[in-house]
Each structure stands twice: as C-alpha cells, then as structure tokens.
C-alpha cells in the first residue's frame with residue numbers, strides 16, 4: 001500500500017477509535033412563523049486530526065449543524081434533540097450542551113474555532129492586524145508576557161504564509177486572500193483541536209483558494225487539529241477530505257471515505273450530487289483523487 005493510502009487508512013481508523021467529537025441524534029428547528037426542521041437526528045464522529053467534509057446543496061442544513069454543535073445558534077433556532085461531546089487530547093470529555101457563559105466563550109476559541117465565509121470582512125477596519133491578533137492572547141492567555149505575545153502573533157502570521165511585516169497593516173491594506181489567511185491564523189491562535197470551516201474560500205478566486213487549501217492541509221498535518229470543512233463544492237471536498245458526509249434536507253444520507261464515496265457512492269442522492277459536477281464525470285483523468293490500483297490491488 002502506498003504511503004499516502006496508508007496514511008488515509010490510519011486516519012480513518014483513528015477517526016473510529018479516537019474521536020475528538022461525538023455528535024448524537026442532533027436536531028435543530030427554526031421556530032419562526034413556519035417551523036423548519038433544518039437538522040434531523042444527525043449522528044457522526046470526528047476523528048482526531050481528521051478532515052471531515054460536509055457536502056450538500058444550499059439549504060440542506062450544513063451551517064445550522066456546524067453552528068449548532070458550536071452553540072452559536074440564536075432564536076428562533078432551537079436544538080430539539082441530541083448532544084455533542086468534545087473529547088480532549090488530555091483525556092476528558094465535555095458535553096457542549098452543558099457549557100454556559102464564560103466557559104462557553106473560553107471553550108470556543110480554545111478547543112473549537114471557526115472560520116466562516118466572508119470572515120475576512122469581520123476584521124475591524126480601524127485596528128491593525130497585530131492588535132487584533134494580540135487581543136486573542138490578552139483575552140484568553142492573560143498570563144502571557146508582552147514579548148512572547150508579540151512573537152507568537154508574528155509566528156502565527158508566517159504560519160499561514162503572510163509576512164510578519166503585515167502585522168502593522170490595517171485590513172484594507174491586505175488582499176482578500178491575505179485577510180482570510182489572517183482569519184485562519186486567528187482561528188489557530190490557541191491551538192484548537194477542532195476547526196470548523198464554513199465555505200472559508202468561496203469568496204476567493206480559484207488560485208488563491210487552492211493556495212489556502214494547501215496551507216490548511218499542511219497545517220493540519222503539522223499541528224494535528226481536526227477539521228469539519230463545509231462547502232457545496234464537492235470536487236474540492238473530495239480532494240481535501242479524509243471522509244465526507246453528504247447532507248440532504250437536514251439528514252446525513254451517506255458518510256464514508258472520500259475515495260469510496262467517489263468511486264462507489266451508495267445513496268441515490270450522492271450519485272446525483274456527483275453527477276451534477278461535470279468535472280467529476282466523463283473523462284476522470286483530471287481528477288486528483290482518482291482511485292488508482294497498484295499491483296497489489298490497493299488504492300493509491
């Protein structure tokens with residue numbers, strides 16, 4: 001078996017044996033004028049260090065599920081059933097539904113962080129990048145000394161491929177891609193064990209998108225955080241994910257290894273979804289995750 005295939009099999013095994021997140025029977029409703037069952041009895045496990053792609057067409061409930069897990073939903077949204085448990089690398093578990101107030105706020109940046117579409121526009125326009133990065137440490141790591149904090153911010157920026165000289169810039173002085181990288185740096189600041197990324201590159205052009213995705217997969221390998229990556233862009237998910245969950249009308253209809261899902265989809269909706277991307281059908285030669293057989297019959 002090739003090294004790459006072995007690594008994926010190992011990660012799939014870890015996902016089953018060492019979950020960092022267990023979501024069980026999770027349901028969310030929007031109780032507005034009309035009741036919308038946005039997420040219906042969803043269960044899955046996220047493995048330590050795994051990239052789990054969440055696919056499905058617009059409105060199927062991907063964001064609601066992610067925000068719900070991270071307790072970021074506001075009325076009229078209501079979690080009507082289920083639970084989400086975080087399992088720390090230190091060996092304890094936390095029921096996210098039980099967290100309140102300061103504990104919840106601390107938990108969010110520290111253990112699970114989030115990068116969402118258009119996050120780059122949420123940077124404060126009148127404050128330098130340095131001040132915005134430092135703010136995370138002054139809030140969450142008040143014991144950190146000033147010099148240490150400054151160095152940490154510079155390192156974080158470099159880690160996402162932005163020169164440390166940019167610390168003195170204001171958001172409008174950076175390109176969209178750079179600003180989104182800054183947001184990713186912020187999400188990584190406290191070394192979280194899970195990053196939820198909701199369409200993090202959708203607003204960017206394809207080249208910048210590719211660069212950032214490469215960066216995310218590299219950082220995942222280096223730092224070992226797990227990722228829930230949400231997008232309606234199935235080809236992209238197939239490229240970067242270890243496993244993929246396909247959502248439809250609030251339910252996960254199929255969850256499996258990314259290559260298996262592509263080569264041997266089980267659910268009719270997964271088949272339809274795959275067929276809706278011309279780049280995935282017909283001549284498959286250009287597709288990066290194409291299943292290749294080595295002489296032992298293993299997937300490469």
Ligand SMILES: Nc1ncnc2c1ncn2[C@@H]1O[C@H](COP(=O)(O)OP(=O)(O)OP(=O)(O)O)[C@@H](O)[C@H]1O
Pocket residue numbers: 030032036038056057058059060061062063064065076232
């Ligand atoms: N604030 C709200 N009030 C009522 N219904 C909502 C609200 N937000 C979302 N919904 C509904 O919940 C369902 C799931 O929406 P959600 O945004 O989670 O889907 P999504 O898969 O993330 O879509 P997209 O890819 O477009 O972001 C949809 O039917 C949507 O119309």
